[in-house]
Amino acid sequence: MAAKEVLVVVDGDEKTGRPDPEPLPILHSPKGKMIFVCVDQSAFSTNVVEFAANHIARPEDTVCLVTVVPFEPVPYRTGHLSQKVKNEIKDFNQKARKEITEKTQSFLQELALRIKDINAAIHDNCEFRVFYSRHDRPLKKLLVTKIEKYKPSLVILGCRGLGKVGRTFLGSVSDFVVHNSTVPVAIVK
Amino acid sequence: MSEGKKRIIIVAVDESEHSKNAWKWACKNIIIDSDVVHLVHVFNKTSISTYDFVSKDYHKLLELEAEYHKKVEEISASLLRKMIHEAKEAGCKADLKSKVLEKGEKSPKQVIQDHCDKTEGAAMLIVSSRGAGALGRAFVGSVSDYLVHNVKIPVVVVKN
Numbered sequence A: 001m002a003a004k005e006v007l008v009v010v011d012g013d014e015k016t017g018r019p020d021p022e023p024l025p026i027l028h029s030p031k032g033k034m035i036f037v038c039v040d041q042s043a044f045s046t047n048v049v050e051f052a053a054n055h056i057a058r059p060e061d062t063v064c065l066v067t068v069v070p071f072e073p074v075p076y077r078t079g080h081l082s083q084k085v086k087n088e089i090k091d092f093n094q095k096a097r098k099e100i101t102e103k104t105q106s107f108l109q110e111l112a113l114r115i116k117d118i119n120a121a122i123h124d125n126c127e128f129r130v131f132y133s134r135h136d137r138p139l140k141k142l143l144v145t146k147i148e149k150y151k152p153s154l155v156i157l158g159c160r161g162l163g164k165v166g167r168t169f170l171g172s173v174s175d176f177v178v179h180n181s182t183v184p185v186a187i188v189k
Numbered sequence B: 001m002s003e004g005k006k007r008i009i010i011v012a013v014d015e016s017e018h019s020k021n022a023w024k025w026a027c028k029n030i031i032i033d034s035d036v037v038h039l040v041h042v043f044n045k046t047s048i049s050t051y052d053f054v055s056k057d058y059h060k061l062l063e064l065e066a067e068y069h070k071k072v073e074e075i076s077a078s079l080l081r082k083m084i085h086e087a088k089e090a091g092c093k094a095d096l097k098s099k100v101l102e103k104g105e106k107s108p109k110q111v112i113q114d115h116c117d118k119t120e121g122a123a124m125l126i127v128s129s130r131g132a133g134a135l136g137r138a139f140v141g142s143v144s145d146y147l148v149h150n151v152k153i154p155v156v157v158v159k160n
Helices: A045-056 A083-118 A120-124 A139-150 A172-180 B017-029 B058-089 B108-118 B142-150
Strands: A034-038 A062-070 A126-133 A154-158 A185-188 B008-012 B036-044 B095-103 B122-128 B155-158
Touching (some): A034 A045, A034 A139, A045 A083, A045 A154, A045 A185, A062 A083, A083 A126, A120 A126, A172 A185, A172 B142, B008 B108, B017 B058, B017 B122, B017 B155, B036 B058, B095 B108, B108 B122, B108 B142, B122 B142, B142 B155
Parallel strands (some): A034 A062, A034 A154, A154 A185, B008 B036, B036 B095, B122 B155
Antiparallel strands (some): A185 B155
């Protein structure tokens, strides 16, 4: 009955050509579609999630709660490090990523409970996705690339998030995604 | 979807192919049987009369103008009727209402914005990202961009 657990999503590496371990979300029925609900840790995200559950999602759809978390892995690709040190750094990076993922899991679980209050059938088909942004993969472009890759049927965003913007203005992330996404976008006010 | 009341959904269209695709998408993905849908089109009521009040033919010009307005309104209404008919043939059972709004001195963007803000119980507005005046490189047209920023209800921008 619980929503699916948080997947530790590793950014696939286009430069080295390693295979991408990100699995696509499971569509539970052929009539159902995939909906991305982009949330962050601001108070406005509850409005976004409630709008999605009340007005858009149907019981056969898969709702993905998507959030982007900043994470800088320690670089180890330089040539002059020994193999032992490289392995240590790799382990450290993995541990740090797991810790951050666990911290984001708590607020994603809270949002999933909100969906459950509205409609338990949608909650059964919920998934969580955490993407990691770096200084060279900024948040806005990362969201747009992931949307192009996963191709959801609809992306839902709030008009503002952690930044402090007035009531009817549009935040920079939402503005960027509306302009550059290839997929229908819904903005919640 | 646990809505007891009927919700109102506003879909703004023009004559372009993009708007038709947006309408089809909305009927398939968002509209449920218990909705009331306002299909909105803004028609341009330009004045063709001159300011020549002294002329003998002024009343004729007024008659011509009235006829012209009626024809333009009829074109808008027939476009909306066609869209509603297509939706009903595809199996949409919601309450589809066409609203032809006249553009007076305000721009079409403001007319749609006023309609959205004044309709009580409006759940969301659905627009297509581009319309009749589509620039090749622009990803979001000026009307949908304005509506996303200025309308107080949630907006869905449909892209193709």
